[in-house]
Amino acid sequence: MRPRPKALRQKRRYLLVRVLPPWQEIEQKALYLAVSGAVTSLFGDAHAAEIQPAVVFSDRGCAILRCRRGLEGDLSVACATVTAAGDLRVALRTVAVSGTIAALKGRMDGWIHALPPQEALYGEKEVRSFRYGRHKVDVLQEGIKKQSIVFLTDCEREEI
Amino acid sequence: MAYADACVHPYPAGDTSLPRMALEARELGFATIVSTGGAGEFFGVRAVQGVVIGARTFKDVVKAVRRAPEAALVAVCAGDESFTRSAVSLGGVHVLKGVHQGPKNAFDHVAARTAGERGVAVEIDLAPIVALRGRDRQRVLACYADILFLHRRYDFPLCIASNARSVLDQRSVREAIGLCSLFGMDGDEAGAALSSVEGLLNRPETVRVVE
Numbered sequence: 001m002r003p004r005p006k007a008l009r010q011k012r013r014y015l016l017v018r019v020l021p022p023w024q025e026i027e028q029k030a031l032y033l034a035v036s037g038a039v040t041s042l043f044g045d046a047h048a049a050e051i052q053p054a055v056v057f058s059d060r061g062c063a064i065l066r067c068r069r070g071l072e073g074d075l076s077v078a079c080a081t082v083t084a085a086g087d088l089r090v091a092l093r094t095v096a097v098s099g100t101i102a103a104l105k106g107r108m109d110g111w112i113h114a115l116p117p118q119e120a121l122y123g124e125k126e127v128r129s130f131r132y133g134r135h136k137v138d139v140l141q142e143g144i145k146k147q148s149i150v151f152l153t154d155c156e157r158e159e160i
Numbered sequence: 161m162a163y164a165d166a167c168v169h170p171y172p173a174g175d176t177s178l179p180r181m182a183l184e185a186r187e188l189g190f191a192t193i194v195s196t197g198g199a200g201e202f203f204g205v206r207a208v209q210g211v212v213i214g215a216r217t218f219k220d221v222v223k224a225v226r227r228a229p230e231a232a233l234v235a236v237c238a239g240d241e242s243f244t245r246s247a248v249s250l251g252g253v254h255v256l257k258g259v260h261q262g263p264k265n266a267f268d269h270v271a272a273r274t275a276g277e278r279g280v281a282v283e284i285d286l287a288p289i290v291a292l293r294g295r296d297r298q299r300v301l302a303c304y305a306d307i308l309f310l311h312r313r314y315d316f317p318l319c320i321a322s323n324a325r326s327v328l329d330q331r332s333v334r335e336a337i338g339l340c341s342l343f344g345m346d347g348d349e350a351g352a353a354l355s356s357v358e359g360l361l362n363r364p365e366t367v368r369v370v371e
Contacts, residue, residue, distance in 0.1 A: 077338035081290050091328040151176040151327045
């Protein structure tokens, strides 16, 4: 199919969002379904069709979303209501809005992503933990039925 | 303008420690958080002790308010019409909480006028807007729109709280303003609501009976 001439194309805006926790692997489709569901639930089908949300890129800890120009504020509010993607608890934080994907990818270059998990000693237990940012430590706790995450800082090692 | 998150619930009520919540709050644009699990200063963010009173009878509320620490921000959960009216007229109460969870007329025009006269803030809880879906969320948004209508009429303070139990529940200043725009609150009103905690803590108190 021949692409439309530039003058006839709809103008788009791209949102750079941080996906928390950044070490969790989330499929792009699961993220799209979460965002699309949040937009539809908040604004209804008619406005969701106007916004046209889409996920164009997703990597560890960040994603680029697309919407129609002028409706990026609505998409940003809808992103704030996302609480899960698939079975995983996540939060989406809008960082920047731009007219091109390249500008947002350039902005992502300086980001510090989560390091691979480390074995750490908290109290007497040896647990898996993820360090990122300057002081953030996410500790995985193995329960009887399921795994839970405890969010700490690096100065609280002894207290847990 | 120093923005404040009017209520967070750190570990052990939630899964995030207080220093981590403070660190996250700093990144999200807040200078102060009101915490139900301790106080202090972490990573340049002031954590103020918050006391949430969810008593059933007014007598229990009076007892709990007397027991509250001096520098704490005291919040009382709304109940039925008469309970809420009594709660906002009680000295030592800073915030009326959970209006959306109460009965339909939990916060009426009489309570609104009293809150305006006494400087008691009404909390806008962002957690149900984020977490609920469908009819439940519509009901909460309608309730907040009604509170906003009364706020514009009687000029009582508002405060905005994430009521986060995890870093994943905390929202940035911009997101909070965006979420508040869903029920008709404009940017200036949201800014004033986000910075009202300092004013509540420094409110001139009425005479307090200790014994």
